[in-house]
Structures are given as C-alpha cells and as structure tokens.
Amino acid sequence: MEYLVTIDAFQGPLDLLLYLIKEARIDIDNVNVSEITQQYLDYLHAMEDLNLEIASEYLRLAAYLIYIKSRKMLPQSNLDDENISYEENPEEQLKRRLKLYSIFKDVVSFFQEQETEREKYLTKIPSDLSEELKIETKDFLLQDVDIYDLLSAYNRVLKRYSLHKPIKTKIKPQTITIDERIQELSDLFRTRKKLRFTEIFEENVTKELIVVTFMAILELTKHHVIRLHQDTLFQDIYIEYLDEEMREAHG
Amino acid sequence: MDRAELLAGLEGLLYVAGDEGFTKDELAQILEISEEEVEELVEEYIERCKDTSRGVTIIHTAGHYRMATKKEYIELFRKVYTSNKKRLSSAALEVIAIVAYKQPITRAEIEDIRGTNSENVIRKLVAMSFIKEVGRLDVPGRPILYGTTNDFLDYFNLSSIEELPELAEDVERETEEKDLYDSMTKIKITE
Secondary structure (H helix, E strand, O other): OOOOOOHHHOOOHHHHHHHHHHHOOOOHHHOOHHHHHHHHHHHHHHHHHOOOOOOHHHHHHHHHHHHHHHHHHOOOOHHHHHHHOOOOOHHHHHHHHHHHHHHHHHHHHHHHHHHHHHHOOOOOOOOOOHHHOOOOHHHHHOOOOOHHHHHHHHHHHHHHHHHOOOOOOOOOOOOOOHHHHHHHHHHHHHHOOEEEHHHOOOOOOOHHHHHHHHHHHHHHHHOOOEEEEOOOOOOOOEEEEOOHHHHHHHO | OOHHHHHHHHHHHHHHHHHHOEEHHHHHHHHOOOHHHHHHHHHHHHHHHOOOOOOEEEEEEOOEEEEEEOHHHHHHHHOOOOOOOOOOOHHHHHHHHHHHHHOOEEHHHHHHHHOOOOHHHHHHHHHOOOEEEEEEEOOOOOOEEEEEOHHHHHHOOOOOHHHOOOOOHHHHHHHHHHHHHHHHOOOOEEO
C-alpha cells in the first residue's frame, strides 16, 4: 500500500482514523472495525519503514482497535451480561468519539472563513488624543479588569508596535558604467587640466565607484586623453589632461 | 441633535476610536440617545456606506462598533498594506472550535475530544488572548476551565458568541446528556 501523506499532516490518531474512513468512503456508523484496524496498522507500519517517529498516542489507539477487534472475535460470555447494561460497548464508544471529533473538525472551516473575512476589514489605531483627553486616566482603572485584560492589551501593543516597523523595500545601489564615468571625467577635465586622483571624488564614495573611476582613467590613458604620474607606490596619482597638440606628440 | 448631526457624530467618534471602537451603550451615552436608536443610526450609516464611492463602513465585532475599510476594496488597500499576519494552525483552530462551543471546558475534556495532547496549543491560545481561564472545576486538582475572549470574537468577525452556527444534532444531544450527567454528579464552578 502506498501512502502519500505523512503522519505530520494529522492532528492526532482520531484524525488519522477519520481520514482512513473517509478514504474508504464509508459512514462512521458502518465502519468495519476489523478492516479499518488493518489499514490503520498498515499506515503506522509504513511510517515505521520510513523511520518516522510515531507518537505514543497513535500506538494507544492501535492497541484499542486491536482490543475491539479481538473482543468481537471472542464469543460473549454470560459473565459479561451483568455489565453490559452499564458499560458502553468499546466499538460504539469509539464511533461516538469519532463522530464528535468529526463535528468539530467540520466546523473548523467556518472559523477559517471568518478569519479570512475579518482580515478584509482594515481598522486604524485610535487617534492619539492623550493630551486633550477629558476623562481622567484613573477612571479607566475603576473598571473590572483582570490579568486577561492586561494580556489582551499587551497583545494589542505588540500588534501596533509591529505596524511601526518600516515597510519592506529594496534599495538598489546606483551603478555607473565605465563609459558614463569617462564622460563625467572628460567634463571635469574641461575645467581643470591637472588634478589628483583623490580629488575626483565627492563625499559619498563607494568602493565600486573608485574601481569604476580607476578603470575609466586607465581607459583614458590608453587613448592618450590624459597622462598619469605617480612618485612612489601607494602615493596619490597625478592626472594631466592632454590637449590636442600634446596628444599628437604622444600618439 | 438632528439625524444628520447624529450621523456625523457617530462617524467622527468611530473615526477617532479606531480599532478600539465603541459599544452600543457608550455611543448611547455620548450621543444622548437610546440603544435602539444607536442601532438604527448605525444601520443607516452602513446603508449610506453601501454607495460605491464610499471606502469605509462600520463593522460590529465583540460587541463594539468599529470603523473599517470596506472589504470590496481590500485588493486596492493591500497594495500599500501587506498583511504578514500568520494564520492560526489547524490544531489551534480545532481547540478554538471546541472551546467556543463547549465552554467552560477543561484541558482534559479538550484532549479527550481531539484524542491528542493539546497543552501547547492551549498555552499559545491563552498567550494570544483568544481563550482565558474562566474558573476552576471543583474536582481534585481543580483543573482550569477555559472560555473564549473578546479578542476571539473580534478575530473571527463575530459580534457575540451567539453568532456561532449551530452544530450538528449529535453534539447537541451529547451536550445535553453530558450536562444532565454533570449536574447530577460533580460540576460546581467556582471563581
């Protein structure tokens, strides 16, 4: 037998049993306990084969199912007769419990719908009028408040605080291409013929901008638009803009 | 105050109160009208809000009237207001349903219906103030009896607990039988 769902999908042994009954398309009243017991055990075995841990409550129901099954196989002794009227048949008891559980299981969808419905109405935090409030704060405390009111208030504060968090947003770093930077530098050189590498940057400089600028300068040097000079290693680089004449001399 | 002024007053009051809202009784006192008149007034306001050019309306949850945006336009509002609210788990909803219908109820009774341990779920629901202790059962150990809260009603868009749909007949009968049994034997709720 192949099962596609795992035990985690169930809310407990009764839930699993209900699922199996539903799968078999039978009514709780018409359930053949012997048959469903086998399926239930098969399911637990399948879980075991997958090395999944099975909570003890699942095993307890398994034992109970086997108990019902074995009871049915034994001939009823006369001794039991005395107790019969007082004690509920275990099979009936199980079916009763299943029915009760399934009723609550069914009503869960109502609560889910209501939950979704309420979410469609947005309300706002009360306006902050604490400065001009007419009623004294201590008047509020005269009401019959208990610890659960405090808890409720605490939860509201948490909810409100969470609304104060900034809205999620993405900040993209400004990117600049080497070509764009070359254009910018060319404009700069038109006003200043000679400058140092460190002078090129304004205040908010990123690592990326330095790299792009450096590469732009190398590119400009290659095309003999500028000439570079550095005294020693790690010292500032002097950039000199070459005008037409000098460019030809170099070319 | 004439009708128009009352409507304006209602609108302004509920706007200021926000999600706290006002009860029928409070509005009656402030506006100096009867509770029945408050009901009529709210009905009229809601009726006027049905106009498609209106973006807000009044909802009635947990016994409070609250001003809220209209659900018809929720998609529009969601553009700026993204809800990251976590929905309740199936286990939590099961426990909520059981407490809602069978309150006051002990943990043992909840676990008996579900056939599984529910301690953590109950603790979580108490922390979220959806259920609370409403008393103790007068039996050895004095177990806590749980009931639902106003936050529960508001969360599930209910004005009162009476708004819950009726359960299938079997449970009703169950409950009656149990109640009969309980009244004959042990239950005495003490605060």
